[in-house]
Amino acid sequence: MSNETKESKFNSERKQTVRTPLYKQIRDYVLDNIQQMNWQPNEKIPSENELAAKFNVSRITIKNALLQLIEEGLIYRIQGKGTFISANKQGEPPVYRLLQQHDKTVAYLMPRLDNRFTANLLNGIENQLAEEGYHLLFCETHDSQEKENEILKRMIRFGVAGLIIYPAHSQTYNEEILKITLNEFPVVVVDRYLRGVETNYVCSDNVKGSFDATAHLIQSGHRRIGFVSTHAHGTTSIEDRLTGYEKALSEHNILIDRHLRMLNLDSKQVNTILQNGAGHPDSKEQIKHYLEQNSDLTAVIAVNSTVGLTLMEAAKEMPISIPEDLSIVFLDDYELSAFSTVPPTCVSLEEYTVGREAVKLLVSIIENPQQKRRKIIVPTRLTVRNSSAPPGAGKQIAATLLN
Known part of the structure; x- marks a missing residue:
């Protein structure tokens, strides 16, 4: 039967069976298309707006019709993408409760394990899981969304009790994470x-x-404060640090100058400083150009330790003295901070605590799947060391030596 015939049949039956709720009639229309295989598994169906226009009903009516089919597992929604036909009556992905062979094992997916932050995060997760009586499966995604997607599917097939995910850097969401979230895994x-x-x-x-780091520099007398980062778009941790920086400037009545922001460093390039002991040449050249273009800068916020270390190395080669000519604050700490030539002022992200809190929340969800979704924010801590000082500290030191 063609779609046009079905629509005609629908409109005719609507007139003859006034007592039948509209949402049930539309549910039957969608169900008929599924049964007749007009819409194939995982195929996107017409949007709510399209269905509402087709049958001259409200979107609420469409929502009610589709909700029943979602509850029956015949269709599934992906936020921002649309509604799709399920491959089976269990929805997408298959209901996890059927897989119980590893019900005391939790999988943790992380982009990489190459610095203090990621090591402390993993340590917190592992220690708390042990206290809760769970085992850990650790998987590196190498900051690849494709690899992340592959591992997610494999872990669900394996039958883990739950997942902790440090998402891969990307400008788009991983659809597999959206699916398992919508299916209450x-x-x-x-x-x-x-x-x-x-x-x-x-x-x-x-x-x-980030607010505290910027406020520390402002209170030290700085007004021209830059922000240096890897690509920010799509990575909420970086976006939030940028927000904190701008919020501090605004609250202290300092004009937000977007020329003082550098947000295009390559994360893979700057991360090599931890393995090679030297900053990536391309990243250093970018930073040098940025500093030359903004010669009136007196302080810079570095989005993390690898950016901060690369920034310090580039400044030294120019040469710019830290903190005499330029103050720097890291929004992250690293292993050898106290032993550096210039120990950096930094914001500790308390990643070990983040790991432990993530496990506590996950175990709570495993034991009570129907609870409301929760957001836990762990407080940070500013540690002031030698990389930050009042502006003009170099001139003050020189004057003191001359006298």
Whole structure:
């Protein structure tokens, strides 16, 4: 039967059976298309607006019709994408409760394990899982959304009790994470959350940490304060740090100058400083150009330790003295801070606590799947060391030596 015939049949039956609720009639229309295989598994169906226009009803009526089919597992929604036909009557993905062979095992997905932050986060997760009586499966995604997607599917097939995910850097959401979230699989996101999507997550208070770092520099007398970062778009932890920086400037009546922001460093390039002991040449050249273009800068916020270390190295080669000519604050700490030539002022993100809190939340969800989704923000801590000082400190030192 063609779609036109069905629509005609629908309108005719609507007149003859006034007592039948409209949403049930539309549910039958969608169900008929599924049964007749007009819409194939995982195929997107017409949007709510399209269905509402087709049958001259409200979107509320359409929502009620589709809700019944979602509850029956015949269709599933992906926020921002649309509504799709399920491959089976259990929806997408298959209901996890059927897989119980590893019900005391939790999988943790992380982009990489190459610095103090990621090591402390993993340590917090592992220690808390042991206290809760759970085992850990740790998987590196190498900051690849494709790899992340592959591992997620494998872990669900394996039958883990729950997932902790440190999302791969990307400008778009991983659809597999959206699917398991919508299907109420026990999952907690750490460090980065999915903006606009209701998920359970635990992260550092990136806004407050960046605010405190910027306020520290302002209180030291700085007014021309830059912000240097890897690509920010799509990574909420970086976006929130940028928000904190701008909020501090605004609250202290300092004009936000977007020329003082550098947000295009390559994360893979700057991360090599931890393995090679030297900053990536391309990243250093970018930073040098930025500093030359903004010669009136007296202080810079570095989005994390790898950016901060690369920034220090680039400044030294120019040469710019730290903190005499330029103050720097890291929005992250690293292993050898106290032993550096210039120990950096930094914001500790309390990542070990983030890991432990993520496990506590996940276990709570496993034991009570029907609870409301929760967001836990862990307070940060500012540690003042030698990389920050009042502006003009170099001139003050020189004057003192001359006298």
